[in-house]
Amino acid sequence: MRMGLAANALHHDHDDAALFRWLRACGQGIRELDLHLHAVGRTHAAIERSDCLASYSGLLRYPYGREGGLMKLVAEVVGMHAPQRTLDGAIYLIDPVDPSSIFPEAVALKRQCVIHQKPFISTVASARDWVEMERLQAGLAPDPGANELHALEQQTIALIAHDAMKPQMMAYAADHFDVLARFARRVATGTTGQQLNELAWSRGWPQGENWVERYQSGPMGGDAQIADLVLERRCQRAIFFEDPHVARQHEADIQLLERAVTTVTDDAVCMTSPRVAARWADAARKRAAQL
Template sequence: MRMGLAANQLHHSHDDGALFRWLRACEAGIRELKLGLHAVGRTHDAIVRANMLVGYAPLRRYPYGREGGLMKLVAEVVGLDETERTLDGAIYLIDPVDPSSVFPEAVALKRQCVIHAKPFISTVASARDWVEMERIHAGLAPDPGADDLYATQTRTLALIAHDAMKPQMLAYAAEHFDLLSRFARRVATGTTGQRLNELAWSRGWPEGQQWVDRYQSGPMGGDAQIADLVLERRCQRAIFFEDPHVARQHEADIQLLERAVTTRTDETVCMTSPRVAARWAEAARVRSEK
């Protein structure tokens, strides 16, 4: 398995940067998985300076961002002829106030991950969660250091889907209803929330009792309301099925939610692909049985 790796300057410019917090938490798991990390120049150099992943052959250096390093990752997420130049996803630890986080190559990296149903990981919590998910799928014993990520009974889950993705969200919720019901609270934007409640009532959830707490629709500010929950540390996981093929009138609100998630990088997990969300659900089920 190969993942692109990049981090904005804030996240590797000091000893306790987000990149290093993730590596300290997950280096053992990275080595267990023999995870290939294709790291953009400054990110790679920071890892070497910090004496992390010492002697780890699957860590590869790419050019600096200004020399096209991030652009190469985008192409490799799409896939190139050479097998070794096809990535399974990308870890891009984003500083939401760094201008480079909205450069075309940064936006394209996420978009192509979503289009090709590959993980796009933008927070420390998401990166920790992904490594543990892959460890479980590899048959490894659960890492106690990741227990906080799976403490659903104390966490709030946001379920958001663009119009074209609402059927996939309903199918996902139906398939994993028992797991999602373990969360202390679920929230959703307008129409998605109503349809999820109707699904829950059809599954025996008490009539009149909401399975998800509904906020405004996305265009009317629901994304901003959920962003506020994230900023207040009252929402720790978001499953956000995005449609990358259409222009959205409330694009600024969507970006606001994404920025809130990356602001709370250590606390918030975000998944944007039905395939990745399903893989996480299966790992959560298996982990709970061990």
């Protein structure tokens, strides 16, 4: 498995920066999975200077950002002719106030991951969650260090879908209703929330009792309301099915939610495609069955 890796300067400029917190928490899992990390220049240099991943042959150096390193990751997410130059996704630990996080290559990296249904991982919590998911899918025993992260019964999950993706969200909720029902609380923006409640009622949830707490529709500020929950650490997970092909009038609100997730990088997990979310739900079942 091959993943692109980049981190904004804030996340690797001191010993307890986000990049190193992730590597210390998941170093063993990275080695167990034989995960190849295609790391952009400064990120690679920072890992080399640290004691994280010492002597690990799966750490590969890419050019610095100014030399096109992030652009190369975008091309390899799309897929190159050589198998060793096709990435399975990208880990990009984002500093929400770093201007480089909205450079074209950074935006394109996420967009191509969404289009090609590959994981785009932008927070420490998401990166830890993804490693544990892949460990479980590989048949490995649950990591006790990830127990708190996977205590779904104590968490709130946001379920958000753009208009073109609402059918995929309803299909996802129907297929993985048992996993979503484990959460202490579910929240959603307007129309998505209503459709999810109707699905729950059809599954036997008490009529008139909301399975999902509805906020405003996205264009009317629902994304901003949920962003506030994330910032207050009252929403730990978001499944956000994005339509990368359509311009949205409330794009700023969508970006606000994404920036909120990256602001609380150790506490918020975000998944942006049905394929990745389905793989996570399957892993969550396996983990619960083994504990």
